[in-house]
Amino acid sequence: MHKILLAEDDNDMRRFLVKALENAGFQVSSYDNGLSAYQRLREEPFEMLLTDIVMPEMDGIELARRASELDPDIKIMFITGFAAVALNSDSEAPKNAKVLAKPVHLRELVSEVNKMLAA
Numbered sequence: 363m364h365k366i367l368l369a370e371d372d373n374d375m376r377r378f379l380v381k382a383l384e385n386a387g388f389q390v391s392s393y394d395n396g397l398s399a400y401q402r403l404r405e406e407p408f409e410m411l412l413t414d415i416v417m418p419e420m421d422g423i424e425l426a427r428r429a430s431e432l433d434p435d436i437k438i439m440f441i442t443g444f445a446a447v448a449l450n451s452d453s454e455a456p457k458n459a460k461v462l463a464k465p466v467h468l469r470e471l472v473s474e475v476n477k478m479l480a481a
Contacts, residue, residue: 364479368392369399369413369425370441375464379412379441382468383475396420403429408436409479415442430456437478441466 366388370376376392383390391408393399397419403411411429413422420428426438438459460478462471 363387363389364410365389365391365408366410366412366475367399367403367408367429369394369396369411369417369422371395371414371417375414379471382471383412386472386475388475396422396425400425400428403432407433410437410439410475412439412441412475415440426456426459437481439474439478441471 364387366383368376368379368383368390370379370392371394373394376394380390380392391402393402394417396413396417399411399413400420411426413425415422417425422440422442426440429436429438438456440459440461441464442461443464460474462474
């Protein structure tokens with residue numbers, strides 16, 4: 363079973379995403395801020411980091427950068443209303459990260475997660 367770490371500060375969105383991913387057969391650990399998610403990444407490996415960009419304590423781009431330092435093979439996907447920020451060539455977001463814009467459709471999310479994990 364693929365392990366996904368989810369960082370999303372919106373409680374309703376986080377619950378929605380967790381339910382959709384678990385229903386699709388993924389094991390999901392979720393956190394409401396980047397710092398807590400990063401601390402979990404330091405404790406155990408995950409195959410994918412699924413993160414919002416704008417969050418308290420540590421934003422998603424910093425979280426993704428640090429996650430890549432811990433595990434260069436971790437797959438990273440941003441789900442954000444600020445896609446232009448993640449796609450900005452000046453940002454420190456990992457270059458191989460996938461960006462999905464909010465609102466995201468569950469089928470698209472599950473499909474993209476499956477593609478990234480299969481690659």
